[in-house]
Amino acid sequence: MANNRLPLRSVFAPVRALFVGDASAGVLLILVAAAAMLAANSDLAGEYNALFNGKLAWTPIEKLNTLHYWINDGLMAIFFFVVGLEVKREIICGQLATPEQRRLPMLAAVAGMLVPAGIYIFIAGGDPQLTRGWAIPAATDIAFAMGVLGLLGNRVPASLRLFLLTVAIVDDIGAVMVIAVFYTANIKLMWVVASLVVLGVMMLMNRLHVSRILPYILVALVLWFCVLNSGVHATIAGVVAALTIPMHRKDGNSLLEKLEHGLAPWSAYAIVPIFGFANAGVNLSGIGMEGILAPLPLAVAAGLVVGKQVGIFTTIFVAAKIGFAKPPKGASWAEIWGVSILCGIGFTMSLFIGELAFPNYRMLIDEAKIGILAGSVISAVMGYVILRMTTTHPNDRSAEPDPV
Template identity: 75%
Template sequence: MVQPRSRIVRLIAPVRSLFVSDASAGVLLILVAAAAMLAANSPLAGEYEALFYGELAWTPIAKLKDLHLWINDGLMAIFFFVVGLEVKRELIVGQLASPEQRRLPVLAAIAGMAVPAIIFVIVVGMGSPLTRGWAIPAATDIAFAMGVLGLLGNRVPASLRLFLLTVAIVDDIGAVLVIAAFYTAGIKMMWLAASVGVFAIMVGMNRFGVNRIWPFILVALVLWICVLFSGVHATIAGVVAALTIPMRNSDGHSMLEKLEHGLAPWSAYLVVPVFGFANAGVNLSGMTINEVLAPLPLAIAAGLVIGKQLGIFGIIVASVKLGIAKAPERANWIEIWGVTILCGIGFTMSLFISGLAFTGDRTLIDEAKIGILGGSLISAILGYVILRMTTSHPEEVEPEPVTP
């Protein structure tokens, strides 16, 4: 006879599995996005708006006058710092360490950014002021995409999981470069020079063997303040600071990996969800169908759904046929196509770039959010259905959970 407790455990097992696998961060983001939309379209809409956009009674930095700015310019620096640590580790000892390993992911990421941007510009029109948002559909959200793969369990070949993760990491590098190059305010040279000087100090700390974390963190905070006032977006300081963290310290242990493992859960389960809740809410009450189907949301959705798979799948086929790179092992073309569709899930970085592209224009930012959420949802469902129907790899060993 089955005990009541056993029945309960068996009933909740599928739910529990979502939160102990690499799907957990993605599932959390889905719930956060849904909560933000509910809050923005409920009787609490006024409180939601006031919480994030109401001017603070006191702030230590006058430039960050509301909670939304503190989240986007301050808290997200932690997310970018973790991204920088992950990128450095991958370049030195990971999947981007050799030319053979990085060739296909780099090509795929470049095509996966370029084609969505081109489609975006085509939809909005070359002369349109909306072209400033060209980079919005170029980003892939690691947590969301890996979360969908996590829901599929071991049905997806391990090589495709690794390929998706590596493409997303290279994609993040591209997004950071785009933000630094194209989404900066008026540059203040004195602050920029100070930023360079602080960065040089951190490089010197690395070279001279400083093997404690706290000096790097303190100087990184100074770097963040300098970059904040320089006109370059403050979160770039997170990536730049991460690149100076030593890979090894004097006792042979990896300072970088220790710091990454310590911060990654905070980034995945606190920083990004808080950012998502503050940025995903869109009040639809005053919107008409014409606004929902306006050029901006359509361009973003088209870039994510069509552009990502067209660019990435196209370059994979071309690279394999021309002998430039090898296809992911033990994966057929339909499986590869399904994973390229998942690359069209853009959330964290896409929302972030939309705020930079249309700063101060809440209407366009809301339209961009609709395009991001709509395009990401379509990509997630379509990619999941294709992989669910066409993949079956029970012999694969379940990989270790991957941090975003």
């Protein structure tokens, strides 16, 4: 038994800091979302709104004149920086390092973005104003989904956990590209040029094997400020800065892994919960059933609940049947279906894209949040119940055949 545990421990070692106990970060997000909804629909609603959307008495950056802006454009840049570090590590030496490892997660993630977007457009596409929200149901929340898996303990095959993690990582790459391409407006060329120059400096530092953290952090802050003023969303600076952090090892230590392990707990247990609390609250009193059942929340919820599972599960099934890629080892089709449903949990990235899709349209943002929360909760409950009913204790798996 001890020999069987060692490979699993080594596989998950790089992400242990991000998913301590698997369930804890996801459970924290559930509690944060509930607290935000309670605050927004109680006597504290005025204070909740004023805290995040009230103008600050003083700010060092005029553009960031509310706490909400500081969280979404500032703190979330650190979250995206951690995402960038994780993506680079996985591509260089992790679960996306070879074409064989990348094949199924990439295919599943792309289908898991396109099908929800298609369902969204089918339901809400009749209103041109709503079309900008097509990417809202295309994202998967890693911490939330892994948290639900964590609640199942060791009943779920390790291959499925790893598959969910890699799909979510590829999903994050897609979400970042979507934000950069589709939610960028009013480009200011001089600031773009300045951003590219600063990025070039960071790339040169990598080439010169600069091995201290402080220079990278200081230059990354300059890059963030330039991108913030360029018209490209400031969080993109976090991703591109992360890609310049060296993976090469000095004295057995990798600067990238050191930064990732240091920042990941802060991202998972502080930054994302703060973002969730600031963005998940929706005052339902002015919306009513008409708003809850409006095309926008229905499109988002349907994209998450139906689109994700259809896109991902169908892709895995077809890829396995035609011999293009093998499904997760040791998992039944019912278990694969359950994990595909969990990919419909779209909390963090979906909320973030919702804010970008409908700037200055508070009602549409709130309707999108209703769809995100409803779709994520339904996906979480459905996925958990199916996996709870279909998974067995790992000791009973020896006699089970692979799904193909």
